[in-house]
Amino acid sequence: MNIWSHPNSELIKIMEIVLRTKRRVFVEIGCFNFNMTSIFALLSERNPLIIANDIKDHFPKKRELLSDLLGNSFQFVLGDSKRLKIISEIGFHLLMDKADILYIDGDHAAESTESDFKNYMNMVSPDGYIIIHDVSGFEVSSDDVNVVHERKIRPWFIGKLNQNVRLNFYFEGNAKLAYIKRSDLDV
Numbered sequence: 001m002n003i004w005s006h007p008n009s010e011l012i013k014i015m016e017i018v019l020r021t022k023r024r025v026f027v028e029i030g031c032f033n034f035n036m037t038s039i040f041a042l043l044s045e046r047n048p049l050i051i052a053n054d055i056k057d058h059f060p061k062k063r064e065l066l067s068d069l070l071g072n073s074f075q076f077v078l079g080d081s082k083r084l085k086i087i088s089e090i091g092f093h094l095l096m097d098k099a100d101i102l103y104i105d106g107d108h109a110a111e112s113t114e115s116d117f118k119n120y121m122n123m124v125s126p127d128g129y130i131i132i133h134d135v136s137g138f139e140v141s142s143d144d145v146n147v148v149h150e151r152k153i154r155p156w157f158i159g160k161l162n163q164n165v166r167l168n169f170y171f172e173g174n175a176k177l178a179y180i181k182r183s184d185l186d187v
């Protein structure tokens, strides 16, 4: 099973979005193997805070290495992102800070995406961005990807567009991202 599924074009797009921000505070929902976490760390400005959440501690050794490298700048929060305890814990790590990037990449189900979007969007600074990753191809063969999107995340996107939420999309090849500047949610 390969669930590190970022085509280069998608990584470049994510980097471009990060570079539009102050790139100091990052919150990642569903961090899996910390590869994207490491990219965030690489792109971060001085005095960063990188909060990575996952329902499972998939790679404890890698987590420990990141912890050694980044010290208190890196916080791993273990548990279901939908749970109040986890929302509070992430809020606690942020203290007075707001996230420059909220990267939602958990289980990709419509309900989870909506829940993460609603529960964490107020933790993002007005100049920050919310990025939603929509590659669930690891669960099925690539021929079935559209079926999975139909069942899972697509209804979420359509619902948001129907509410006139100004989501931007980046769909190229296997790259499927939605993103929005936090302040665009207030207009």
Ligand SMILES: C[S@@+](CC[C@H](N)C(=O)[O-])C[C@H]1O[C@@H](n2cnc3c(N)ncnc32)[C@H](O)[C@@H]1O
Pocket (backbone or CB within 6 Å): 003, 004, 028, 029, 030, 031, 032, 033, 034, 035, 036, 037, 053, 054, 055, 056, 058, 079, 080, 081, 082, 105, 106, 107, 112
């Ligand atoms: C596609 S992987 C994330 C990949 C990673 N963000 C990256 O870009 O390299 C999805 C991750 O979400 C985690 N996950 C699924 N449901 C979750 C939930 N309710 N709360 C937190 N993490 C969850 C899974 O354990 C898995 O590690």
